Every structure is written in structure tokens, then in C-alpha cells.
Amino acid sequence: MTAVDAARLQFALLAGTHFLFVLVTLGLGPVVAILQTRWAAARDAGRAATLETATRFWGQLYLVNYALGIAAGIVLELQLGLHFPGLLDVAGGVLGAPLVIETMAAFFLESTFLGLWVFGWHVLPRWAHTAAFWAVVVTGYLSAFTVMVANGFLRNPVGVEMVDGVARVTDAAAVIANPAALLSALHVVGACLMAGAFGLVGVSAWHLRRAPSRLPGVVAAGLPGAVMSAENDVWRRSMRTGLVAGTVGAFVATAFGYAQFAYLQHAPGGEPPVVGIAYAVMQGVAGLAFVVGCVLLLLLPGNVLFRLWRPLRAGLYGTLTVLLPVPFLTALLGWAARELGRQPWAIAGVLRTEDAVSGASAAAVITSLVVLVGVMVTLAVVDWSVMARLARRGTTRLALGAPPADVLRDGDSTGSVSTGSVSTGSTSDEGDELLTFGGTR
Amino acid sequence: MNALGWGLLLAALLAGWVVLDGAVQGGVPLVRALGGRDDALRRTVLATVAPFLLLGEVWLVAATGVLLAAFGHVEATLWAAGYPVVVALLVAWVVRDAALWLRSRLPSPRWRRGWDVAGQAASLALPAAFGALAGVAWVHLSVVGAQADGGSGAARALALGLPVLTAGLAVAAARVHGGLVVAARAPRAVASQARRRVRRALVPAAALAGLAALGALAVAALGTASALVAAVLLVAVAGVALAARFDFDRGVHRTGVVRAAGPLLAVVPVAATAAVVGPATLALAAPAVVLHGLTWPVLGAFVAVLVAQAVSWRVLVRPLGPRTAVFL
Ligand code: HDD
Ligand code: HEM
Ligand code: HEM
Numbered sequence: 001m002t003a004v005d006a007a008r009l010q011f012a013l014l015a016g017t018h019f020l021f022v023l024v025t026l027g028l029g030p031v032v033a034i035l036q037t038r039w040a041a042a043r044d045a046g047r048a049a050t051l052e053t054a055t056r057f058w059g060q061l062y063l064v065n066y067a068l069g070i071a072a073g074i075v076l077e078l079q080l081g082l083h084f085p086g087l088l089d090v091a092g093g094v095l096g097a098p099l100v101i102e103t104m105a106a107f108f109l110e111s112t113f114l115g116l117w118v119f120g121w122h123v124l125p126r127w128a129h130t131a132a133f134w135a136v137v138v139t140g141y142l143s144a145f146t147v148m149v150a151n152g153f154l155r156n157p158v159g160v161e162m163v164d165g166v167a168r169v170t171d172a173a174a175v176i177a178n179p180a181a182l183l184s185a186l187h188v189v190g191a192c193l194m195a196g197a198f199g200l201v202g203v204s205a206w207h208l209r210r211a212p213s214r215l216p217g218v219v220a221a222g223l224p225g226a227v228m229s230a231e232n233d234v235w236r237r238s239m240r241t242g243l244v245a246g247t248v249g250a251f252v253a254t255a256f257g258y259a260q261f262a263y264l265q266h267a268p269g270g271e272p273p274v275v276g277i278a279y280a281v282m283q284g285v286a287g288l289a290f291v292v293g294c295v296l297l298l299l300l301p302g303n304v305l306f307r308l309w310r311p312l313r314a315g316l317y318g319t320l321t322v323l324l325p326v327p328f329l330t331a332l333l334g335w336a337a338r339e340l341g342r343q344p345w346a347i348a349g350v351l352r353t354e355d356a357v358s359g360a361s362a363a364a365v366i367t368s369l370v371v372l373v374g375v376m377v378t379l380a381v382v383d384w385s386v387m388a389r390l391a392r393r394g395t396t397r398l399a400l401g402a403p404p405a406d407v408l409r410d411g412d413s414t415g416s417v418s419t420g421s422v423s424t425g426s427t428s429d430e431g432d433e434l435l436t437f438g439g440t441r
Numbered sequence: 442m443n444a445l446g447w448g449l450l451l452a453a454l455l456a457g458w459v460v461l462d463g464a465v466q467g468g469v470p471l472v473r474a475l476g477g478r479d480d481a482l483r484r485t486v487l488a489t490v491a492p493f494l495l496l497g498e499v500w501l502v503a504a505t506g507v508l509l510a511a512f513g514h515v516e517a518t519l520w521a522a523g524y525p526v527v528v529a530l531l532v533a534w535v536v537r538d539a540a541l542w543l544r545s546r547l548p549s550p551r552w553r554r555g556w557d558v559a560g561q562a563a564s565l566a567l568p569a570a571f572g573a574l575a576g577v578a579w580v581h582l583s584v585v586g587a588q589a590d591g592g593s594g595a596a597r598a599l600a601l602g603l604p605v606l607t608a609g610l611a612v613a614a615a616r617v618h619g620g621l622v623v624a625a626r627a628p629r630a631v632a633s634q635a636r637r638r639v640r641r642a643l644v645p646a647a648a649l650a651g652l653a654a655l656g657a658l659a660v661a662a663l664g665t666a667s668a669l670v671a672a673v674l675l676v677a678v679a680g681v682a683l684a685a686r687f688d689f690d691r692g693v694h695r696t697g698v699v700r701a702a703g704p705l706l707a708v709v710p711v712a713a714t715a716a717v718v719g720p721a722t723l724a725l726a727a728p729a730v731v732l733h734g735l736t737w738p739v740l741g742a743f744v745a746v747l748v749a750q751a752v753s754w755r756v757l758v759r760p761l762g763p764r765t766a767v768f769l
Pocket of ligand 3: 155183184185187188190191192194195253254256257258260261264279282283284285286287327328330331332333334335337338339341342
């Protein structure tokens, strides 16, 4: 493997890993924000409790995902300087602007507001706390757009003139309104909404499918007159929200997917086989998701969906759970089509990939490939398995938004960690002091 | 904004990072020591530094953005010279974050203790890698690098020694700073244990700062005059560390010197680095058109960020209490 191949492979694997987290961040973000807004606005105590639980459950998954999403993004950011300095030499003036705005403005604010949301849970007034999360969502989308501006420039370099081999911006508006940035960003929004929605639907279906074994039959069947269990209410709401978000997402992805073909006809780049496969898969997935989404939406009024004939319902729920990874794999294919379709160019028609890489030796690049990709992929897999465990655990023992005393005691409640048995008297007093002052919110 | 303005912004962002994230880097290694086998106590220690995590690490992300946009050639030079150090920094950062976010998500004690060990190791490696990278910058963005390549024995010794020295200094500084933050926010018994550890770290920190000052003098002697500023700053901070130790030994810890020792120990290495590498860095800045075009968006963003962070600090940084959100 040459240094160029190793650098490309390393970038592709790390970007792919990063994007899997991004899909959830951008897809689940608006959902959590809407759930929290409805919770903040709810008058009825039962409804508020359901929405609060839903906000905390999905918010916690959002956070566990976000933590590694940031880490993966940081690794990716340093890749450009580490391996593709040629890109910065030629287009530093173009790429620098969106990337510095992204880090200085969007990410900075996003993380700040997220910190405020998580750690200010019991301090901020309800409306300010809700606003903090909306700020996270807005800045997150802003940051995603700025990255797409940078990446769109590589795919379709417009708005610049070349002076001595260096790109100089002549028309900043054209760089921003580049169809490869704008249309692709909206296409990505569709993909993200779908990914978040498949998560909502898949997890909710898993819980609803198991409901009969945990609840009296009448209740589980949701027959008229039966009181719904609080937890089932959370899963039904999440399922409904997910169906709406997923159908909208499929529509948006389709609309802006076809819209991209117009500019792509003139874009330089090859047509490796993966491109054709990816287009076919994307169209198939979007089409099916849209049609099935519409059908299921039609079953929502009167809760028909939740009262289907038991075996049919169980089969449907099981299928919906199994399909959870589909939009994620589809999105990776989409990126592969975009980035491989651009080859052999790093900046289409301007800079060849092999001229953009650094002088680092093949051995050094391969070593960092093994180390960075190994660490990142391992952590990603661990993170996803934690998310799966949390998703299955459901709404019991949520740490996010719980009173501190409950959170600190959660280890003890499993009986696995013994407080005070080993520590000295004075420290366990301190522990008790802490454990007792955490009252209710 | 000209190159100097961008350079100052970069230094300010790095200083913000070492102060805010430094609290986490120094606090996390105390989790196992102060928490013992009591998980609730460990999480109490974690809760003292938790708000600094999300609000702190973005400062380094922003700094790399500025480095990329305004000083792309500096970045290329540094990454080429310090390739393994950059990779180590990334790994340490990622593992530290994963350890903090994931450790409390599952109840198994083995899971939690395992992540605590990983978090402690990564929290030591992170300032070490950052400090070493600063040392690499001292070497390659001053006269030392060229002279070492030219075969000068003194320059070659500096090129090897400086990164080790600055790495050690960054680790010691984080210990002091993070320990003081834990001491300020934790319940009383935990706080006094944290202070005991700070006291022990102060003399090594002062010694390393003194050695780094000697290194800066040597760099100045080889021809980079601005390194003299670094030497003065480092000597001063060594003095502050010793004065803080003196106060501890007298049994007082509420003095201004003690309170300032942490942030100063964290910031001075960054300021010293800025002094050493400043002239070479400014000479490598991006063309003026690029810098000018970006000025208003970036300054506007910086102001917005400062406001948002100031509000967050007011809300989040208070002693632990029933309204503290515990998540890590
Ligand atoms: C700012 C720029 C930028 C952005 C936002 C992305 N990429 Fe990219 N990508 C590059 C800049 C780039 C690059 C550095 O320019 C590469 C390396 C070599 C090349 O030609 O393009 C590249 C290569 C590359 C390849 C391999 C193509 C090849 O080298 O044969 C894949 C599969 C991806 N990327 C995937 C992604 C994914 C999944 C992204 C979403 C997060 C993504 N890229 C965003
Ligand atoms: C070369 C490509 C990319 C680089 C260098 C990059 C860089 C980064 C960095 C440094 C972070 C962490 C910021 C922080 O500390 O808060 C991050 C997070 C994030 N990135 Fe990227 N990114 C890239 C591609 C993308 C793309 C294509 C999107 C979306 C379309 C995206 C969306 C996000 C979002 C939403 C976050 C917030 C955290 C998360 O999603 O988990 N990024 N990225
Ligand atoms: C009818 C449906 C769809 C069509 C026509 C379509 C078409 C396209 C096209 C033309 C590209 C650009 C490739 C390039 O730049 O070379 C693309 C990229 C992409 N697609 Fe799709 N797509 C569809 C559905 C989907 C779905 C369902 C997903 C994921 C859930 C998805 C995810 C992506 C992603 C992540 C990219 C890369 C970013 C971008 O260029 O926007 N697409 N798609």
C-alpha cells in the first residue's frame, strides 16, 4: 500500500465512522427538541410525565452518541492537515473559511449549549432549558452545512479563480450556494431524519413487541377501556414521531437526491461501479421507506397500528427493529458514491489526489491508520453496544435529568458496588452527605 | 485583523483550553485516588470537573480551526515534525472522552473501574502529548530546528530535551490546576485530600518550570531572542508555585497565590510557547487577503461564544448541591 492509498483509506474509514454518529445527532436532535418543547408546554400532568420520560430517554441516547461523534470529528479534523496539506495549499483560502467558521462558531456554540443543557438541568428555568437544546440543534445544523460547503467545493469547485495554482475566492455567494453544498446538505438532512426515525421506530417496536410478556394482556393490546401503561405510552408516542419523521425524511432525501443529478452531469470524475450500485440502493431504500411510511401513517388514526392482529403486529414490529441499520448503510453508500465518483481528483478538475498528500512515509501513514482507525472503530463499537443496552433497558433508571442522589446511588441499587465497606469512615460520611442532599427537583 | 491579531486569537484559544480542559485533565486522575472503591464518591469527584468537559474541549477544536485557516503552513510544519505526537494526542483525547462519557452508563463495577483506569491514563497522556507538541514547536519554529539539522550538538540536545521537559511541565501543571478545581467544588473531606495532592505536585511543577526556563534561555542564546520572554514568564510561575507551596505548608490555602497557582501554571507554558514561536509563526501566516476576509465572521463568532460561555459558567460552576446534574 502506498502512502497515498493509506491516507485515503484512513480518511475514508474515519469519515465514515464520524458520519454514522452525525446521522444520529442530526436525526435525533430535532426529535428531542420537539419532545422537550411539548413537555415544557404540557398542561396535563400525565402527559407531561410521558413527554419528560421520552425526552430523557432519547436525550440520553443522543448524548451517548454525541460523545463519540465529537471525538470522531476531532480525529477527522486533524486528518486534513496531517495527510492532505496539498488541499490546504491549493484551496486553503476556500476551505479555511467554512472550516474555521464551523469550529469557531457552530461547534463552539453547539458544545457550549449542550453542556448547559446537560449540566444545567435542575438549575435553568424550563423554557431556558428547552431553548438551550434548540440552540444545540440549530448550531448543529449550521455546522453540518459549513462542512458541506467545504466538501461541496471539492466536488464542484465554483466561485473561485486560479492564480498561480492557488484558488482565490471571487464570488463567496457562489461558494455557499454551490449546488454540491446546498442540495447535498438538504439531501443529507433527509438521510439524517430517516436515520433518526429508523432508530425511534426500531427501538419503540422492540419494546412494544415485548409488552405482552410484561403487562397484563388487555393493557398490552391497548383494548378500549384498558389503561395504558406509562411506559407503553412513551413507545407509542416515539413510534408515531418516528413514522412522521421518517416519511418526511424519505421525501426530502428523494427530492434533493434527484435534484443533484442536474449539476453532476457536468462534474468531472469517474464512474466506478459503486456509484451505480449506490444510486440504485438509495432510490430503492428511499422509495420503499416513503411508501411503507405512508401506509403505516394511515394506520395511526384510532391506533389501528397498535391493535393489529397479534401475530401480524409482532411480525411487523420485529421487521421494523431489524431494519434499523438500513439508512445508516445506505448513507455510507451515498458517501462512497460521492467521494469515489470524484476520483482521481481531490478537487474536481483542479487538484489530483496524489498531488494533495503529505510527504509522510508509507510506514508512518499505515501505522497511524492502524492506530487511529483501530482505536476509533473499537470505541465506536463499544459506544453502539452501550447504546443498544440503554435502548433495551428502556425508561428505567435514566441518568439524564434525574436528581443527583438517585444517580449517585444507581450503582448501589444493583447491589454491585458496596458503599463504605472499604472506604474510611470519613469519606463514606461525605458520600452520605452527598447522597442525602439530593432531593427532588 | 492582521497576522498578529490572528496569532493572539490562537494563543487565547489555547490558553482557554489549558485552563478549562486542564481542570478535567488534572481532576480525572484523582478519581480513583480520592474515590477509593466507593463508586458514588468517585462520581462525586467526576461531578466537580464534569461541566468543564463539553465547555472546555471546544477551545482546542476552535484553535485547530484557526491554525488551519490562518496558519496552514505552521500546521503542516508541526504535523510533519511531530507526527507521532499528534497521533498520540488524538488517541489520548478520544480515549479520555470515551472513558468519561461511557463509564457510568452501565452498572457493572468492572466496567466502571476499567474505564476509570483508562480515563486516568488518558488524562495523563493528553497534557503530556500537548506539552510535547509545544516542545516540538519550540524546536521547529525557532532557530533550533535548522541548527540541529545543521549538526550543532547543543541544538540537537535541545531538540531532544525540550519536548520531554514541556511534556512534564504540562502534566505537572494540570495536576496542580485540576486538583485545585476539585478542592474548590468538592465536599470538605474530599477537598482536603485533593489539596494534599496539590501540595505534593507544586515542587515538581516549579522545578520543571525552572528547567524549561533554562531551556528557553538556551534557545535565546542560539538566536531566537523572543525566547527570553518565555524564560522570564517561566521563572515567575516557578516562583508562584513555590509561594503556593509555602502557603500550604503554613496551613493556609485560601490565599490569592494558591488560587492563582493553578491557572497560571496552566497558562504560562502556552504564553511561553507563544513567545518562542511567535516570530516564526507570524512569518508563516496565510496571505493578508485571506486573513482579512475572515476577520468579521470569526471575531463575531468569538464574541458570541464568549457570551454563551460566560452565561454557562454562571449557571454551572457552583459548589455541588442538590441541583447539580450528575451524568458522568
Ligand atoms: C472538507 C472535506 C471533506 C468532507 C466534509 C468529507 N470528505 Fe470525504 N474526503 C475528503 C474530504 C472530505 C478528502 C480529504 O478530500 C478525500 C481524501 C482523498 C480524496 O480524494 O478526498 C476524501 C475521501 C473520502 C473517501 C474515499 C474516496 C477515495 O479516496 O477513494 C470516502 C469514502 C469519504 N471521503 C467519505 C466521506 C464521508 C463518509 C464523509 C462524511 C462525513 C466525508 N467523506 C466528508
Ligand atoms: C472532513 C470532514 C469533517 C470534519 C473535519 C469534521 C470535523 C468535526 C469536528 C472537529 C467535530 C467535533 C466538534 C466539537 O468538538 O464539538 C465534529 C462534530 C460534528 N460534525 Fe463533523 N466533520 C466532518 C464531516 C461532517 C459532515 C459531512 C457532517 C454532516 C453533514 C458533520 C456534522 C457534524 C455534527 C452534527 C457534529 C456534532 C457532533 C456529532 O455529530 O456527533 N461533520 N465534526
Ligand atoms: C431516490 C432517492 C435518492 C437519490 C436519487 C439519491 C441520489 C444521490 C446522488 C445523486 C448523490 C450524489 C453523489 C455524488 O455526489 O456523486 C447522493 C449522495 C448521497 N446520498 Fe443519496 N439518493 C437517494 C436516497 C438516499 C437515501 C435514502 C439516503 C440515506 C438514508 C441517501 C444518502 C446519501 C448520502 C449520505 C450522500 C452523500 C452526500 C451527498 O452527496 O449529499 N440517499 N445521493
